[in-house]
Amino acid sequence: MTTKYLLGVATLKLDTAKCTGCGMCANVCPHAVFRLENRKAAIIDKDLCMECGACALNCPAEALTVKKGVGCAQAVRMGFLRGTEPECGCGNDSTCC
Amino acid sequence: MTQNPCATISSAYKLDTPAGKIPCVTAEFAGADRLAAWKARWGINRSGYRINPGLYALGSPSADSPVFATANYKLSFDALRTNLKNTAAWLLVLDTKGINVWCAAGKGTFGTLELARSIMDTGLEKLIKHRTLILPQLGAPGVCAHRTKFYTGFTVVYGPVRARDIPEFLRLGGKATAEMRKVSFGFFNRIILAPIQLVYFGRYLLPAATIFYLLGLKTDAALTAGALLAGAVLVPALLPWLPGRSFAVKSAVAGLIVTAAAFPFIEMTTYQFCARALIYIPASSFIGLDFTGASTYTSLSGVKKEIRAALPAQALAALAGLAMLIFGKFL
Numbered sequence: 549m550t551t552k553y554l555l556g557v558a559t560l561k562l563d564t565a566k567c568t569g570c571g572m573c574a575n576v577c578p579h580a581v582f583r584l585e586n587r588k589a590a591i592i593d594k595d596l597c598m599e600c601g602a603c604a605l606n607c608p609a610e611a612l613t614v615k616k617g618v619g620c621a622q623a624v625r626m627g628f629l630r631g632t633e634p635e636c637g638c639g640n641d642s643t644c645c
Numbered sequence: 646m647t648q649n650p651c652a653t654i655s656s657a658y659k660l661d662t663p664a665g666k667i668p669c670v671t672a673e674f675a676g677a678d679r680l681a682a683w684k685a686r687w688g689i690n691r692s693g694y695r696i697n698p699g700l701y702a703l704g705s706p707s708a709d710s711p712v713f714a715t716a717n718y719k720l721s722f723d724a725l726r727t728n729l730k731n732t733a734a735w736l737l738v739l740d741t742k743g744i745n746v747w748c749a750a751g752k753g754t755f756g757t758l759e760l761a762r763s764i765m766d767t768g769l770e771k772l773i774k775h776r777t778l779i780l781p782q783l784g785a786p787g788v789c790a791h792r793t794k795f796y797t798g799f800t801v802v803y804g805p806v807r808a809r810d811i812p813e814f815l816r817l818g819g820k821a822t823a824e825m826r827k828v829s830f831g832f833f834n835r836i837i838l839a840p841i842q843l844v845y846f847g848r849y850l851l852p853a854a855t856i857f858y859l860l861g862l863k864t865d866a867a868l869t870a871g872a873l874l875a876g877a878v879l880v881p882a883l884l885p886w887l888p889g890r891s892f893a894v895k896s897a898v899a900g901l902i903v904t905a906a907a908f909p910f911i912e913m914t915t916y917q918f919c920a921r922a923l924i925y926i927p928a929s930s931f932i933g934l935d936f937t938g939a940s941t942y943t944s945l946s947g948v949k950k951e952i953r954a955a956l957p958a959q960a961l962a963a964l965a966g967l968a969m970l971i972f973g974k975f976l
Contacts, residue, residue, distance in 0.1 A: 551830055551940075554890050554947040575803055575821075576785035578828035579942065599944040600751065602785035616786070617945030618751050620938030621892070624948050625956075634945060635752075 558597035559615040566611035573603035660702045664768035670701045672730040678723050688844040694719035698740035700767045704733030708774040716741040716749050728808040739763050750787030757789045761796045779804045830941045835881040838939045842877035846932050864911050872925040875899040876932025893955035896933020900926040923966030927959035
């Protein structure tokens with residue numbers, strides 16, 4: 549049973565021309581979004597992406613971009629109310645994180 | 646090599662090293678640790694689970710022993726050390742303000758700069774001959790491996806997602822299998838998060854239910870508690886089986902199940918009952934939508950999309966229910 553979230557929303561983008569095939573993205577991705585094909589990274593299933601940003605941050609070739617953020621309703625609500633970017637209230641008084 | 650006392654003597658002992666005195670820890674999971682984990686899960690003294698940042702010695706570490714980095718949250722630190730039985734290692738605890746690795750990485754406190762600062766401040770390079778750090782894979786959203794190498798000379802190796810896979814990871818010569826790299830969200834992983842949801846929303850809903858009960862509104866008291874149960878417990882428990890991908894929809898269905906289950910026991914007209922269903926089902930939906938924050942697979946783009954539709958829908962349904970109740974008074 550796969551747990552997959554809403555389809556067609558993830559902001560993950562791979563620029564194959566820049567990719568050096570080091571495989572770091574496949575290493576850090578917690579949802580197995582990437583696979584190495586012909587010495588290049590390939591996105592197997594973008595809908596599995598949770599936009600954690602690990603791949604983009606650890607890509608030495610800067611071939612990956614993603615709008616990184618926390619998929620947390622409480623954080624998004626707070627962001628709407630305060631007019632800021634979604635931020636989770638970890639540590640103080642929140643159920644997220 | 647002489648046996649150093651770290652292996653046998655617990656926490657109070659400090660190891661004398663070229664990098665100064667370093668506290669020893671064991672791999673033992675004691676009763677006090679179990680109690681602390683239980684309390685943390687129930688949100689008791691939520692910010693009281695910090696470990697002092699810095700270096701720790703586990704077993705009898707030498708200049709060749711591996712270095713594992715972790716967060717200064719007790720549950721993270723304990724997960725690491727208790728899975729390193731019969732292993733000698735150095736543990737580098739970053740200052741993540743008492744937050745677990747994955748969440749801290751998301752915020753950037755488990756990050757490249759804090760890692761670099763920690764390596765330099767602790768004098769780690771004086772302890773070991775190699776220049777490799779093993780990080781939990783879930784630290785990767787905050788740590789950039791190639792910049793860490795550039796700033797500090799240390800090579801970051803991402804270990805498995807779960808600390809319990811570390812022995813196998815070490816046995817494979819520092820390689821994680823595809824399975825070790827994947828985050829799971831099985832029943833146990835989900836249900837362990839239910840208490841914190843219960844505590845958070847129960848703080849508002851249990852007093853509300855009590856007030857309803859004291860006012861003689863027993864049905865509303867029961868349905869309020871039911872919405873809490875549906876959103877905070879049923880949603881984590883039944884997540885993969887509840888229909889739809891949206892957490893708001895899944896949670897509305899959980900609310901519907903509980904409300905429908907209550908129907909045969911409640912003596913009121915169908916009109917009155919439907920009005921209440923329009924209030925308590927969205928309440929469950931609202932509570933369950935917050936479980937996106939605890940889940941391991943929801944994206945920011947997805948949550949934004951569903952919250953834009955869900956919040957107005959929840960509010961409208963609840964208002965319609967209230968309007969029906971008020972209108973019902975004049976029938």
